Amino acid sequence: MPLNNEQISFFRTNGYLLVPGAMDIDLCAKVRDLMWAALPAGSALKREDAASHVGPIPTDETSQDSVFFRDGYRWLNRQLGVDQTVIDLIYSKRICTMAHQLVGGTLRQAVVNGTPMGSRGPVWPGGPTDPAQGTEGARGVYYTLPYGDKEREPDACHTDGHPFQLGVVGLIEDCPVDGGAFKVWPRSHERLYPTYKLRYDQPRIPYYDHLPTYKGIVHTEEYSAEVGSLNEDTKAVECYGNAGDVVFWHHRTAHMAGHNYSPQIRQAVLADFWTDDLDVFRTQDAGGDMWRDWSPELQNTADRAYSEEFAKVQRLSV
Numbered sequence: 277m278p279l280n281n282e283q284i285s286f287f288r289t290n291g292y293l294l295v296p297g298a299m300d301i302d303l304c305a306k307v308r309d310l311m312w313a314a315l316p317a318g319s320a321l322k323r324e325d326a327a328s329h330v331g332p333i334p335t336d337e338t339s340q341d342s343v344f345f346r347d348g349y350r351w352l353n354r355q356l357g358v359d360q361t362v363i364d365l366i367y368s369k370r371i372c373t374m375a376h377q378l379v380g381g382t383l384r385q386a387v388v389n390g391t392p393m394g395s396r397g398p399v400w401p402g403g404p405t406d407p408a409q410g411t412e413g414a415r416g417v418y419y420t421l422p423y424g425d426k427e428r429e430p431d432a433c434h435t436d437g438h439p440f441q442l443g444v445v446g447l448i449e450d451c452p453v454d455g456g457a458f459k460v461w462p463r464s465h466e467r468l469y470p471t472y473k474l475r476y477d478q479p480r481i482p483y484y485d486h487l488p489t490y491k492g493i494v495h496t497e498e499y500s501a502e503v504g505s506l507n508e509d510t511k512a513v514e515c516y517g518n519a520g521d522v523v524f525w526h527h528r529t530a531h532m533a534g535h536n537y538s539p540q541i542r543q544a545v546l547a548d549f550w551t552d553d554l555d556v557f558r559t560q561d562a563g564g565d566m567w568r569d570w571s572p573e574l575q576n577t578a579d580r581a582y583s584e585e586f587a588k589v590q591r592l593s594v
């Protein structure tokens with residue numbers, strides 16, 4: 277089922293779109309199996325023992341390997357991003373059709389058994405600025421363990437450094453409110469876009485062993501100020517829901533991985549979409565119409581052409 281005008285308008289206006297039931301739940305279950313199967317034998321995390329799922333990861337089981345990362349409350353498997361099942365799940369015909377309706381152009385195709393995110397690049401080892409080089413599949417399967425008695429923390433948004441055009445986060449298991457679901461800051465895309473120098477990329481300071489003080493993304497002062505304002509004046513939308521639900525989000529939409537105050541693991545698959553033209557678009561000046569390279573369908577859809585009822589379903593509080 278393709279997106280309708282109301283959905284496209286909502287995405288354009290707010291920088292995100294929740295689409296319940298967009299993924300095959302049998303494939304979600306298969307991916308959950310793959311995640312557990314990839315844990316080292318004898319791990320203290322036991323699938324059938326919920327008490328063992330509470331973070332942090334035991335110190336003798338942490339892994340700083342960027343492809344199989346486990347530390348603190350994060351358990352990330354980027355190798356699964358190039359697994360056939362994961363690619364079938366998150367780059368399904370249905371999801372690609374919706375993504376294409378938004379970004380237009382020719383979608384880049386994921387490569388089964390290709391190079392996973394985090395395999396190489398100037399930021400590895402030692403991250404965490406930009407684990408994107410060589411990414412041929414999805415980002416991977418990202419779990420957030422329950423925080424247990426960890427103290428509550430405020431929300432803080434960011435944007436991602438690596439170039440793409442459209443992000444998607446899909447729940448592969450049910451996730452309750454306050455259960456670590458992805459959070460998005462509505463309308464942040466329109467506020468942040470003009471604070472960048474480049475449309476889909478950003479300048480970086482490289483890392484040198486003998487000059488170790490700084491590496492990573494160079495943000496404009498306007499960007500940092502706007503992110504501060506968003507944290508103050510905008511209520512994040514929490515993308516909780518059921519296995520199979522997805523959220524699409526614009527590259528410049530401010531977001532965060534939610535804190536998990538529930539007793540269960542937050543289980544999600546993350547992926548990016550971009551078109552064959554991204555390599556040209558990414559270095560262009562961020563001035564002008566931010567939608568000029570998106571689909572004609574999106575460009576011809578009016579802002580705010582959605583009902584109050586629809587906004588409520590999208591959890592937008594205005």
Ligand SMILES: [Fe+2]
Nearest residue numbers: 434435436531
């Ligand atoms: Fe992010």
